[in-house]
Amino acid sequence: MTEVSGNRQATVRIKDLLLRAYIGIKEEEINNKQDVLINIRLTYDATAAINENEISAALNYRTITKQIIQHVDGNRFALLERLTHEVLTIVMEHEAVQWAQVEIDKPHALRFAQSVSVCLEAHRP
Ligand SMILES: Nc1nc2c(c(=O)[nH]1)N=C([C@H](O)[C@H](O)COP(=O)(O)OP(=O)(O)OP(=O)(O)O)CN2
Numbered sequence: 001m002t003e004v005s006g007n008r009q010a011t012v013r014i015k016d017l018l019l020r021a022y023i024g025i026k027e028e029e030i031n032n033k034q035d036v037l038i039n040i041r042l043t044y045d046a047t048a049a050i051n052e053n054e055i056s057a058a059l060n061y062r063t064i065t066k067q068i069i070q071h072v073d074g075n076r077f078a079l080l081e082r083l084t085h086e087v088l089t090i091v092m093e094h095e096a097v098q099w100a101q102v103e104i105d106k107p108h109a110l111r112f113a114q115s116v117s118v119c120l121e122a123h124r125p
Pocket residue numbers: 023024025026029078079080081106109110111112
């Protein structure tokens with residue numbers, strides 16, 4: 001196969017991860033879980049993953065997803081900003097991640113809107 005030169009920085013996207021969370025400041029939200037929709041974009045150097053074609057050489061997006069599911073499931077959040085920050089922190093704790101963006105939607109949280117979301121991003125210095 002012909003070797004293609006160029007950037008080996010991979011963008012990984014975890015799309016529409018739908019979880020149930022205690023999130024919000026209203027009594028109804030404190031007492032009941034509701035849907036949150038999580039979208040993540042991250043970049044990492046995928047040179048080793050491409051060359052070795054082995055999961056041990058890759059940033060395992062399954063691992064990240066499981067950590068997020070466990071964290072959201074086991075905690076309570078007042079503000080969407082705080083939940084978004086904590087999910088972003090979990091992603092950035094993986095040293096290989098160079099840049100990440102997390103957007104979390106609360107569908108139907110606002111009476112007259114389809115959804116509301118908060119988006120945060122971080123990058124390595
Ligand atoms: N910056 C933020 N603002 C608000 C957050 C938040 O997380 N960050 N959260 C809420 C509430 O938890 C909820 O999402 C919205 O509730 P509410 O303001 O009551 O929205 P409604 O449209 O249902 O309001 P009504 O007055 O009942 O129409 C609020 N703000």
